[in-house]
Amino acid sequence: xxxxxxxxxxxxxxxxxxxxxxxxxxxxxxxxxxxxxxxxxxxxxxxxxxxxxxxxxxxxxxxxxxxxxxxxxxxxxxxxxxxxxxxxxxxxxxxxxxxxxxxxxxxxxxxxxxxxxxxxxxxxxxxxxxxxxxxxxxxxxxxxxxxxxxxxx
Numbered sequence: 192x193x194x195x196x197x198x199x200x201x202x203x204x205x206x207x208x209x210x211x212x213x214x215x216x217x218x219x220x221x222x223x224x225x226x227x228x229x230x231x232x233x234x235x236x237x238x239x240x241x242x243x244x245x246x247x248x249x250x251x252x253x254x255x256x257x258x259x260x261x262x263x264x265x266x267x268x269x270x271x272x273x274x275x276x277x278x279x280x281x282x283x284x285x286x287x288x289x290x291x292x293x294x295x296x297x298x299x300x301x302x303x304x305x306x307x308x309x310x311x312x313x314x315x316x317x318x319x320x321x322x323x324x325x326x327x328x329x330x331x332x333x334x335x336x337x338x339x340x341x342x343x344x
Contacts (some may be wrong), residue, residue: 200246203329208242210245216244219299223276225277226271226272227299228297229255231328239255240299249311255299255300262293271296272284275298
């Protein structure tokens, strides 16, 4: 018998905290929205997104795995949204990307909704919600996950 533990844990996932409005968070949690759109995106590859639901919720509520990052024109991103479940209207796409020749669609999967939403101020000193996203280290990611179980917050 051989053990593959070293292979399984040789690379920790790259994690980012992302701010999303509550109306879109609900669509992600329900499975209706499988793409998250951004005017700009990370220079480094991201494996996992930790979802911060903005005001009035102001909690970390879920994680998702990043399947793919697609860069394209607003028209191409709208076509992708129709095909893969963007959870937004055509007009919203065009308004959001106004003035931009291209933008990004983050394809997501494996939504893990937290049993207990996490107050980010219990994880990050002087927390300010990221305008778009921020990288987080694996230690903080582990803290978030441990506080997301009932009775841990």
